[in-house]
Amino acid sequence: xxxxxxxxxxxxxxxxxxxxxxxxxxxxxxxxxxxxxxxxxxxxxxxxxxxxxxxxxxxxxxxxxxxxxxxxxxxxxxxxxxxxxxxxxxxxxxxxxxxxxxxxxxxxxxxxxxxxxxxxxxxxxxxxxxxxxxxxxxxxxxxxxxxxxxxxxxxxxxxxxxxxxxxxxxxxxxxxxxxxxxxxxxxxxxxxxxxxxxxxxxxxxxxxxxxxxxxxxxxxxxxxxxxxxxxxxxxxxxxxxxxxxxxxxxxxxxxxxxxxxxxxxxxxxxxxxxxxxxxxxxxxxxxxxxxxxxxxxxxxxxxxxxxxxxxxxxxxxxxxxxxxxxxxxxxxxxxxxxxxxxxxxxxxxxxxxxxxxxxxxxxxxxxxxxxxxxxxxxxxxxxxxxxxxxxxxxxxxxxxxxxxxxxxxxxxxxxxxxxxxxxxxxxxxxxxxxxxxxxxxxxxxxxxxxxxxxxxxxxxxxxxxxxxxxxxxxxxxxxxxxxxxxxxxxxxxxxxxxxxxxxxxxxxxxxxxxxxxxxxxxxxxxxxxxxxxxxxxxxxxxxxxxxxxxxxxxxxxxxxxxxxxxxxxxxxxxxxxxxxxxxxxxxxxxxxxxxxxxxxxxxxxxxxxxxxxxxxxxxxxxxxxxxxxxxxxxxxxxxxxxxxxxxxxxxxxxxxxxxxxxxxxxxxxxxxxxxxxxxxxxxxxxxxxxxxxxxxxxxxxxxxxxxxxxxxxxxxxxxxxxxxxxxxxxxxxxxxxxxxxxxxxxxxxxxxxxxxxxxxxxxxxxxxxxxxxxxxxxxxxxxxxxxxxxxxxxxxxxxxxxxxxxxxxxxxxxxxxxxxxxxxxxxxxxxxxxxxxxxxxxxxxxxxxxxxxxxxxxxxxxxxxxxx
Amino acid sequence: xxxxxxxxxxxxxxxxxxxxxxxxxxxxxxxxxxxxxxxxxxxxxxxxxxxxxxxxxxxxxxxxxxxxxxxxxxxxxxxxxxxxxxxxxxxxxxxxxxxxxxxxxxxxxxxx
Numbered sequence: 018x019x020x021x022x023x024x025x026x027x028x029x030x031x032x033x034x035x036x037x038x039x040x041x042x043x044x045x046x047x048x049x050x051x052x053x054x055x056x057x058x059x060x061x062x063x064x065x066x067x068x069x070x071x072x073x074x075x076x077x078x079x080x081x082x083x084x085x086x087x088x089x090x091x092x093x094x095x096x097x098x099x100x101x102x103x104x105x106x107x108x109x110x111x112x113x114x115x116x117x118x119x120x121x122x123x124x125x126x127x128x129x130x131x132x133x134x135x136x137x138x139x140x141x142x143x144x145x146x147x148x149x150x151x152x153x154x155x156x157x158x159x160x161x162x163x164x165x166x167x168x169x170x171x172x173x174x175x176x177x178x179x180x181x182x183x184x185x186x187x188x189x190x191x192x193x194x195x196x197x198x199x200x201x202x203x204x205x206x207x208x209x210x211x212x213x214x215x216x217x218x219x220x221x222x223x224x225x226x227x228x229x230x231x232x233x234x235x236x237x238x239x240x241x242x243x244x245x246x247x248x249x250x251x252x253x254x255x256x257x258x259x260x261x262x263x264x265x266x267x268x269x270x271x272x273x274x275x276x277x278x279x280x281x282x283x284x285x286x287x288x289x290x291x292x293x294x295x296x297x298x299x300x301x302x303x304x305x306x307x308x309x310x311x312x313x314x315x316x317x318x319x320x321x322x323x324x325x326x327x328x329x330x331x332x333x334x335x336x337x338x339x340x341x342x343x344x345x346x347x348x349x350x351x352x353x354x355x356x357x358x359x360x361x362x363x364x365x366x367x368x369x370x371x372x373x374x375x376x377x378x379x380x381x382x383x384x385x386x387x388x389x390x391x392x393x394x395x396x397x398x399x400x401x402x403x404x405x406x407x408x409x410x411x412x413x414x415x416x417x418x419x420x421x422x423x424x425x426x427x428x429x430x431x432x433x434x435x436x437x438x439x440x441x442x443x444x445x446x447x448x449x450x451x452x453x454x455x456x457x458x459x460x461x462x463x464x465x466x467x468x469x470x471x472x473x474x475x476x477x478x479x480x481x482x483x484x485x486x487x488x489x490x491x492x493x494x495x496x497x498x499x500x501x502x503x504x505x506x507x508x509x510x511x512x513x514x515x516x517x518x519x520x521x522x523x524x525x526x527x528x529x530x531x532x533x534x535x536x537x538x539x540x541x542x543x544x545x546x547x548x549x550x551x552x553x554x555x556x557x558x559x560x561x562x563x564x565x566x567x568x569x570x571x572x573x574x575x576x577x578x579x580x581x582x583x584x585x586x587x588x589x590x591x592x593x594x595x596x597x598x599x600x601x602x603x604x605x606x607x608x609x610x611x612x613x614x615x616x617x618x619x620x621x622x623x624x625x626x627x628x629x630x631x632x633x634x635x636x637x638x639x640x641x642x643x644x645x646x647x648x649x650x651x652x653x654x655x656x657x658x659x660x661x662x663x664x665x666x667x668x669x670x671x672x673x674x675x676x677x678x679x680x681x682x683x684x685x686x687x688x689x690x691x692x693x694x695x696x697x698x699x700x701x702x703x704x705x706x707x708x709x710x711x712x713x714x715x716x717x718x719x720x721x722x723x724x725x726x727x728x729x730x731x732x733x734x735x736x737x738x739x740x741x742x743x744x745x746x747x748x749x750x751x752x753x754x755x756x757x758x759x760x761x762x763x764x765x766x767x768x769x770x771x772x773x774x775x776x777x778x779x780x781x782x783x784x785x786x787x788x789x790x791x792x793x794x795x796x797x798x799x800x801x802x803x804x805x806x807x808x809x810x811x812x813x814x815x816x817x818x819x820x821x822x823x824x825x826x827x828x829x830x831x832x833x834x835x836x837x838x839x840x841x842x843x844x845x846x847x848x849x850x851x852x853x854x855x856x857x858x859x860x861x862x863x864x865x866x867x868x869x870x871x872x873x874x875x876x877x878x879x880x881x882x883x884x885x
Numbered sequence: 886x887x888x889x890x891x892x893x894x895x896x897x898x899x900x901x902x903x904x905x906x907x908x909x910x911x912x913x914x915x916x917x918x919x920x921x922x923x924x925x926x927x928x929x930x931x932x933x934x935x936x937x938x939x940x941x942x943x944x945x946x947x948x949x950x951x952x953x954x955x956x957x958x959x960x961x962x963x964x965x966x967x968x969x970x971x972x973x974x975x976x977x978x979x980x981x982x983x984x985x986x987x988x989x990x991x992x993x994x995x996x997x
Contacts, residue, residue: 039949040933042959043912047929049955050913070930075937 020048020061024068032076040076044068090419091426097406098427108399111780112392113435115773116483119388120439120475122769125450126381127471128443128458129762133369135280136360140222142319145180147326147353149316150365154348156612157695159598160364162315164351165307167340169214169316175336178329179318183217184291186301187313189595190559190709191261192738193287195246204246205739210259211285211313212294220319221283221356228253228272236268237288241276259289260737263563264297279457282359282368307340308673312595318353326353344609368755380766383525385475387770389482390518391777392428396487397515398784407491408499417492424491428484429476436476450765454758486514516817519781522774523821523858524828529767530854531829532836535846536760539837542692542844544750549687550591551628554715555745557590558727561738565641565705571734572711578726580719585626586708587619590745592689592752599672601700603656609673612655615689615697616671618704624684626714633661634682640703644678646671647701650686655698671700678702691752692842712745771858775865782810786869793873794881806874807867814862822855829854891944891973897923898935899944899974902964908951911961912936936964944970 025044029037044064051060102109140146149168151161169184191210194203215230217223218237226240236257243252255270268289277284294302301311320326330352337346354365361371407420440462447460462469560568568586576584589595598613621637623629624647637645646669653661661683670677686696715723724742731740750757793806830846837843891899901918902910916932919925939945945964952960966974985993 038959039912039962042952042956042961043929043933045957045959046913046955047916067928067930070928071933073930073934075934 020064024065028068028071028076031072036076040071044071094423094426095430097423098430101403101427102431105399105402107783108395108780109431111776112395112431113438115391115776116388116432116435116479117438117442118769118773119384120436120472120479121442121446122384122766123381123475124440124443124460124472125446125458126377126384126766127468128447128460129454129456130374130377130381131467132280132456132458133360133374137281137283137356139278139280140220140356142220143356145320145322145324146220146356147318147320147329148356148359149318150352150354151310152350152352153310153613154350159613161310161312162354162359162365163310163312164314164316165310165340166302166314167304167307168351170304171336171340172316172318175339176329176332178320178324178332180321181216181220181319183214183220183317185211185213185217185315185317186291186294186311187211187285187315188261189313191259192265193246194258194260194737195256196258196267197256198247202246203737203739205741206287209242209284209286210261211288212291213285213288214291216319217288217317220317223283223288224275226250226273226275228270231269231271231290233290233292234266234268235271235290237272237274238270239274239276239286242286243270243273257287259287262298263561266293266297268293279459309599317356326355329353373759377762380529380763383529384766384770384773385479386482387522387525387773387777389479390522391773391780392431392479392483393486394515394518394777395780395784396428396483397490398781400487400490401788403491404494404499407494408496411494411496412500420492421488424488425480425484428488429480432476432479432483436472436479440472453761453765455754456758515781519777519814519817520821520824522770522777523818523862524825526767526770526774527822527825527854527858528829528832529763529770530857531825531850532833533760533763533767534850534853535829535833535844536756536763536836538847538850539840539844540753540756540760543753543756543840543842546688546692546842548592548749549629549685551626551714552592552745552749554717555590555627556713556715556723556727557743557745557748558711558713558731559741560586560709560711560731561735562709563706565708567734568705568708568711571730574730574734575711575713575727578723578730580716580721580723581713582716583622583626583714585620585622585712586705587623587710587712588617588704588707589710590712590748591617591627591629591687592691592749594748596689596697598697599675601672601698602670603667605668605670610655612698614652614671615699616676617689617699617701618707619701620703620705620708623701623712626712629687630685632683632685634665634680636682637701637703641705642703645681645702646676646678647682647684648680649684649696649699651696652698652700653683669700671702676702676704688842692840695841771861775861778814778862779865779869782814782866783869785810786873790873790876790881793876794878797878798882803871803874807870810866810870811863814866815859818855818858818862822851822858825854826851891977894927894931894935895939895944896974896977898932899939899966899970902945903966903971903974907965908963910964911951915964939970940964943967944973 025041028040032040044067047067048060048064051063054060055063137143148162149164149172151164153159153161166184166186169182173179173182187208188210189208191206192203193206193210194201215232218225218230225237228237230237236259238246238252238257240250243250246252246257247255250273252270252273256267257270258265258267274288277286300306320329333351334346337349337351340346341349354362359365359367361367361369361374363370410420444460447458450456451458460468462472560571565586572584572586575581588597597616599616600609601612601614602609617623619637621639624631624636631647632650634647637647648664648669650661653664656664658664664680664683667680668677669680684699684701689697689699713723713727727742728740789809793801793809796806796809829851833846837846897919898915901915901922905914905918912929912933915936916927916929919927919932936945936947940947944967946967947962947964949960949962951963952958
C-alpha cells in the first residue's frame with residue numbers, strides 16, 4: 018500500500034535537515050489523499066513526481082556555520098598564477114605560443130583525419146552499400162573501379178543478394194547548354210554530369226528538395242547548379258541540352274537535389290536518366306557489351322540485410338564464367354567494395370590511404386608532445402623561483418595535494434588560453450589550408466559534438482602531460498632547505514629528464530625535416546624528370562570527337578599561325594588522364610599476350626610534336642584508318658626479342674581483331690603514366706575516330722598571345738562548344754597532386770615542430786643565462802673570452818642535437834624508404850638530406866641560442882658580481 | 886526602505902494563510918484550499934517554496950507541531966501572518982479599491 022521510498026531518500030541527499038520533517042509529512046499526507054482518490058498506481062506516480070519536484074533551490078543545505086576557506090584558497094591559486102604569469106610575461110608568452118601552435122596543428126590534423134574517415138559514411142544504408150569493382154589478373158594485377166556496362170543488370174537478374182542495384186556512368190567532356198535561355202549559354206562540365214538509374218537515389222542519400230525522379234528524359238540538378246544555370250533554385254521543368262561524344266539530347270529538370278556534401282566522392286551536380294543513354298550511345302548500353310571496362314562506369318548495390326559480401330564474392334567466379342570467354346573469365350575478378358572504403362583505397366582511385374592518415378595522427382601526437390615538453394622544460398627551469406613560495410606554503414600547513422592542485426590550476430589556465438587561441442588560429446588558417454591541400458574541411462564547434470569534446474580532451478591531456486611532472490617536482494621541496502636558500506642547480510634534479518625531452522623534441526623535428534626534404538625531392542623529381550617526350554610549351558586543346566574534317570581544318574589553320582612549330586591530332590598526350598588498355602596478339606596467332614597494351618591513337622605528327630624518338634623503322638604514314646602501327650621498347654622486351662629491328666614487319670592484332678596491321682617502327686620508351694606505375698607496353702596507330710585532342714607545340718619566343726588566337730579559331734570551328742586548354746606540363750604535374758598535398762602538410766607540420774622546439778630552446782637559454790650570470794662573471798674575471806662563454810652555451814645544445822640526430826636518422830631512413838616504395842621510379846635516399854636536416858636544426862638552434870648567450874657573454878662582469 | 890514586492894502567487898498564499906484558522910495553515914491544507922478556491926493546479930512543492938520565501942521576507946512566521954499518524958508521525962509547520970504580512974495584504978486590498986472606485990460604474994456593473 019505504501020509509496021516508494023527512494024524519491025525521499027534522494028531528496029535527503031540535498032535537503033536541509035530542518036526541512037525534511039515537514040516535507041516528508043506533507044508528502045505522506047498527500048499520498049494517502051491521492052490513494053483514496055485515484056488508486057495505487059497513479060498515487061505512487063504522483064508521489065514520485067511531486068516529491069522530486071521539491072528539488073528546488075530553497076531546500077538546499079545552507080552554508081555550514083564554519084565556512085571552510087578552500088574557496089578563498091582556490092581564488093588565491095588564481096591570484097598567484099596570474100602574478101607568476103605577469104612577472105614572467107616572456108615565459109608565459111613562449112609557453113602560450115608553443116601550445117597554441119601545437120593545438121592549432123592538432124586541431125587541423127583532427128579535422129583532416131575525421132574529414133577523410135567520414136567520407137560517404139553519412140548514407141543511412143552505408144553499411145549495406147557496395148560498389149562492384151574489377152580486378153584484372155594478367156601478368157600483373159590491375160584494379161579498375163569500373164565494371165562492364167551490362168554487369169548491373171545481370172547482377173540484379175542472376176542473384177538474389179541485392180535489394181537494389183543502380184548503374185551510373187559519368188562523362189568527362191560534357192557540354193551543357195540551355196536552349197530556352199537568352200543567348201543559349203553553354204557550360205563545360207568536366208566530371209560533374211552522370212547518368213544514373215533511379216535506384217541510385219534509394220541506395221544513396223541524395224535527397225530531393227523538390228520534384229521527382231524520372232525514368233527518361235529527366236535531369237536532377239543540385240541547388241548550386243540550378244543557381245549556376247538559371248540564376249534561381251526554382252528550375253523545375255526547365256530544359257538542359259547535354260552534348261558529349263558527338264551526340265546531344267534535351268533533358269527536362271524534374272527535380273532539384275541538395276548540394277553535394279563536402280565528404281562524399283560522388284560529387285556529381287547533374288544526374289540524367291540512365292535510360293536515355295540508349296539514344297545517345299546505343300553501342301555502349303547494349304546488353305552484350307561485356308567486352309570493355311570503361312572508366313567511370315560504376316555499379317552500386319544495396320545488399321539485403323544479412324547478406325554478407327563474402328557470399329557475393331564467392332558467387333562471382335561462376336558469374337564471370339557465364340558472361341566471359343574462358344580466358345577472360347580467369348582474368349576478370351569482380352569484387353564488392355564497401356561504400357565507406359572507396360575514399361581510402363588507392364587501388365581504385367581512393368584519395369587517401371588509411372596508413373597516411375595514421376601517419377598524420379602520429380604527427381599530431383608528436384606535435385602535442387613537443388609542445389608539452391616545452392612547457393615541462395620551461396616550468397622545470399622556472400621552478401627554482403617558486404621554491405620560496407612552496408616553502409612558505411608548506412610551513413603554513415599546505416599539503417602536497419594542495420600544492421599539486423595549485424600548479425595544475427596554473428597549467429590549466431595557460432593551457433586554456435592556448436587551446437582557445439589554437440582553435441582560433443586553426444579557424445583562421447583553414448581556408449588557406451583547404452586550397453593548399455585541396456580539401457573541403459570544415460571547422461565548426463556546433464556542427465558535430467566530436468570537435469568540442471576533442472578540444473576539451475586535448476586540453477585535459479595537455480594539462481595532464483605538461484602539469485604533472487613540474488607539479489610533482491614542486492611538491493618535493495623540503496621547506497627547511499628552500500627557506501635557508503640552500504637550493505642549487507644540483508639539488509634541483511630532473512636535469513636528465515630535461516635533456517631527454519629536448520632530445521625527443523629534436524628527434525621529432527629532424528625526422529619531419531628529413532621527410533619533408535625527401536618527399537619534396539621525389540615530387541620535384543617526378544615533375545621535372547625527362548619523361549621521354551617534350552612537355553614544355555605544349556598546349557592541349559580538347560576537340561569534339563567524330564568530326565575529323567573540322568578537326569583537320571582547325572589543325573591546319575593553327576599550324577599556319579606564327580609561333581606554332583607543330584600540331585598533332587590524337588586521343589591523348591603521351592602521358593595523360595585517359596588510357597585505354599586492351600588485349601594484343603602478334604603474327605596472326607590468336608594467342609593473346611598475358612599483358613594488356615596501352616593503345617594510343619594519333620596521327621603522323623605525334624612523334625614530331627611530342628619529340629618521341631624512333632629507335633627502329635619509320636614513322637606512321639598519314640591514313641584515315643588504323644593501318645600501320647608503332648610499338649614502344651617495352652613491347653620488344655615483353656616479347657623477348659633481341660633488338661627493336663626484329664619488331665619491324667610483324668603483324669599486330671589489337672583488341673581481338675579491331676585493329677590489325679603491320680608494325681612499321683619502334684619508339685623509345687617514354688613514361689606514359691605517373692612515376693607510381695611502370696611504363697606500359699604501348700601501341701600507336703592512326704585512328705581518326707578517336708581523336709579528341711589537338712596538341713600544339715609552341716615556339717615560345719615567337720608566339721604572341723597564342724591562347725587567345727586558338728580560342729578564336731577554335732570557336733569559329735566549333736560554335737556549339739566551349740573552348741578550353743591545358744598545358745601539358747601542368748597536366749603531368751597534376752599527377753602528383755596527392756603527393757604535393759602530402760608534401761604541403763608535412764612541410765607545415767615540420768615548420769611548426771621546429772618553431773615550437775626553438776621556442777622551448779629560446780626559453781631555456783634565456784633562463785640558463787640568468788642562472789649562470791655569476792658563473793659567467795667569474796669566468797670572465799678569470800680571463801675567459803667571449804667565444805669560451807658562447808661555447809659554454811652552445812656545447813650543451815650541439816651535444817643534444819647530435820644525439821637527437823643519431824636517433825632520428827635511422828628512423829627517418831626507415832619511414833622514407835617505406836614511403837618511396839609507392840613509386841616505381843624513385844629517387845635514392847641521399848645522405849645529403851640527412852646532413853641538411855642536421856645542419857639546419859643546428860643552425861636554427863644556434864640562432865635561437867645566440868641572442869641570450871651573446872648578451873650574457875659580452876656583459877660586463879662588474880654588473881653581475883657587484884651585488885655579492 | 887524600498888517596499889518588498891509581492892508576487893501574485895505570494896499574495897494569494899498570504900490570503901489563504903489568513904483565511905485558514907490558527908493551527909490549520911500548513912503545507913497540505915494551504916495547497917488544498919488554494920486548489921479549491923482558484924481551481925488551478927498548483928503543486929505542493931511550489932507552495933512550500935513560496936511559504937519559505939514569504940517567511941524570509943518577514944510576512945509569515947512559523948512553528949512546528951501537530952504530528953499525526955496519517956503523516957507517519959512527522960510534524961507539521963504551521964504558518965501565521967506577521968504584522969507586516971497583515972499590513973501587506975491590507976495595503977494591496979486598499980490599493981485595488983482605490984482603483985475600483987475610479988473605474989466607471991458602467992464597467993463595474995457590467996456582467997461577465
